[in-house]
Amino acid sequence: MALVNEHFLKLQNNYLFADISKKVDAFKAAHPRDKIIRLGIGDVTQPLPEAVRTAMHRAVDEMGDRDTFRGYGPYQGYPFLIDAIIGNDFAPRGIAIEPDEVFISDGAKCDTGNIGDILGCANSIGVTDPVYPVYIDTNVMAGRAGNFEAGRWNGIEYISCTAENNFIPALPSRKVDILYLCYPNNPTGTTLSRDELKKWVDYALENDVLIMYDAAYEAYIQDADVPHSIYEIEGAKKVAIEFRSFSKTAGFTGVRCGYNIVPKELNGSTLEGCSVSLNTLWGRRFTTKFNGTSYITQRGAEAVYSPEGKQEVKALIDYYMTNAAIMRRGLIECGFDVYGGENAPYIWLKTPGGMSSWEFFEKLLNEAKLVGTPGVGFGPSGEGYLRLTAFGDRNETLEAVERLSVL
């Protein structure tokens, strides 16, 4: 019989969001008339921008004419989108990216998982804690996480980020080969200043660490001192892969498009110490296990960079960040300790009175009919916190704050 990848069997059986669903379903069954407000999963709620829809309509029409029909596209993506990305997301910040360093995909989640294909199984892994579960789970699947003991994987270095250290991760205490950084951070909604990010790039340069930099939420940055790209830091192209997404920027969670940058200066190593270009390996993975992102989707993503698209995206970000401000203000007025929500669409809430994450989750669900995400679901340092998202509808967000205030 075919042998399975036994690393999969180490994965925890229950997935965070599945557990939450079960509890919410049970509550609904018991209280069918109650209106539940869901601020748990980080999914957007507002419509896809008109500029994007117009571009997609046009692309669909093009597919109906044999002269403009497009079959297989370039594996790494169409030049029209790659050029728009470079010209808008990087060039204005003084970052020089070459077209063959950009890889268009069907989303940052897929990318952060698939990138593991080109890396050896023996690499040691570091994550900031709490953490987006995909970084952990995909490394478990690849056999890089070791075993799960006392709430953590013994092959993974957890770098704690809590109110105690102002959510600024300390440099790792043991050697890691690959380090995941997500800023603005999911789930805490916190950011790193330029100086703090520089500390990490310098550390990676000195210690030969590969940084996986997830910038899926960069569009939410408001402060001038918070870098949008890790490549704003000198030397980062030698140490970092950056992941970007149109999901939270332009409402693409159901449309599926993201991209990543793998600089040509970036190398990995063989066991014998020979340098190998990660750009070349990743390119090979793209051509062998992928067939490009939908032409129609790529035309939609291109429109995000049009003047109309930019204006609409800004309005979307403003909408969600107003939600975040409403929640922050309301929660602070209620006496909660609140983090994030200023440069990110996530609010990270300290549970009151020393409650555990799950206790507070249950209290919110039962008493306020409000669904958040228990912080401990994101890792051990998330215990005692709860995540709320700003991606809800405005009226529901206002009502959620109202409900919290009378808790």
Added chain:
Amino acid sequence: MALVNEHFLKLQNNYLFADISKKVDAFKAAHPRDKIIRLGIGDVTQPLPEAVRTAMHRAVDEMGDRDTFRGYGPYQGYPFLIDAIIGNDFAPRGIAIEPDEVFISDGAKCDTGNIGDILGCANSIGVTDPVYPVYIDTNVMAGRAGNFEAGRWNGIEYISCTAENNFIPALPSRKVDILYLCYPNNPTGTTLSRDELKKWVDYALENDVLIMYDAAYEAYIQDADVPHSIYEIEGAKKVAIEFRSFSKTAGFTGVRCGYNIVPKELNGSTLEGCSVSLNTLWGRRFTTKFNGTSYITQRGAEAVYSPEGKQEVKALIDYYMTNAAIMRRGLIECGFDVYGGENAPYIWLKTPGGMSSWEFFEKLLNEAKLVGTPGVGFGPSGEGYLRLTAFGDRNETLEAVERLSVL
């Protein structure tokens, strides 16, 4: 420095289609006025069906209204598409498939590569030869192929399919754990009858072999005796995963949608001999490394099963199969030995006079300005053959035959 997956370094540097491109570009540079006809790459040329476009327009509009906007969808795909697949591709053939056995993806190429994630590295692999290169390359990347020696991977069992055995593969001479079968076959365009496929299912049942059944071209089947799905054979749900695609059926090569069936009866094994459900593992891979296929794309795929969609798809298949018939007849009249093209959009041509695949490729390019694919690019048993596709434009196909006739 992060260690790379060194199996990637074993891959041959030159990719078949890249080599062909280089040669064609060189010819064009030397003969800028010559009109080249490309019947090499298996990409479709005819427009996307109107039913599909109409459905996609509607879905784009839905995304513009907050009441009908869709964010993250179900990981395995929307029920509307899963139900359409089961109700049209399987139920009418007496095959019972449950909704959670269907996984909607962004294409069969991705699926045949990604499925390897859930399987152990120590499995032995069998392929029919010649073979779609993705099966080989993805196993090389995963470390299951061994080393490349004398034109073949020593960890892979090549099961020869040539005119000598009428393109009917013999049962493997050494034990394989995983066997790739693609029928109708790419590249030879040949098929297996129901009895022949039964022989393979029975062999897999007796020997605990996992069959990866790639049925991407099933829509081209004309003969009643050729099975469309491996699950038409009794017992196949215990041994086979089936891959399907909308690419060649409905012109989705640039739109990206496929699906696969992982039956719940299908198990893999741990090293210690415990059975593990592959459906569960694959589901876990989907939730962890994928975020669903575009809603808009899935609505387009659903329309393939509407009455109008079915009619349009039939017209597309008829168009390409008429091309195949034109090529077959023309080539036979010219005295070539021709295979395939009767239940598949590929013609497999024996090179005349004992020429090698690449010699014949060069002759066709230089003397007929015609691009085919050298058979040896698909594996050692492809030497002495050349593949032509029926996916071209009608007039170009007619002209190609004309050019071949005066060669």
